[in-house]
Amino acid sequence: MLIEYFFGNRAYGIASASEVYYGTTIKDLNLAQWAMIAGLPKAPSSMNPLVNPRRALIRRNWILTRMLDLGSIHPEQYDLAIKAPISATYHGLVSEVEASYFSEIIKRYMIRNMV
Template identity: 55%
Template structure:
């Protein structure tokens, strides 16, 4: 019996070592095939690009609160967030996803949305490379300008005009929270197509901002009561 367990243990070690070797080889091969980041650098100089300091703090705080609350703490991949999102998503479809803002930037610029292990590997490797090339504020700025938000709007500046007919600087907290709810499902969560679902998402984001100390109770209550005025 002892001999059988010894053989099984040896086989397990061999399998683990083989998997580790194949994983390392996959990472090395994928790393050599990563695209250059020139497209990101060029995009930062495109017409209509809005610097982060020109965006209302309520909007950037809402986006970080719902998309990646540990954004300023991780190095591109939030392992704590992956575990927490996996547990939370078992019971709450409004919870955060496991992709960080940096990973979403990588996907938005270079990758498709297909759910394959290969795409996730490239996404993770690109996220590390992006984190090494740009500051956190620059990465958030890229995300805010590039992400698709429904109704043909790319970036929050365009979305503010599309949904509310106003520039970013004039957004209210309630409007900022509603726009921040769009990246997860821009077709389903947008207030034009589904105002009820958009309101639910908005309320959840406002609650997260309250829990994280980004807004106080008075701001939270006032934003929830603000009527929805679309363009």
């Protein structure tokens, strides 16, 4: 299920990723932002737009090209999205406690048992 996918920066699921990276809900994302999020599960650390924007841009553009090739988007949509700059910034909570490993275990447990 998509709610369990890790998108980096403590974001599990697409809705959480849209909040963390863009500070908005999924319905308000543009195509370039959707493609950026879609590329994260493959390598959420090394292709993270906050940590490695160059690699994230390459991955986002690959996603957009595949969408165009598969007929999921029109050439006009592709042209607009491919030119869009990376607009991701961190909108998540800043932890005051250094226990990230433990926090992640608890968070995954909560996500798995909510469904």
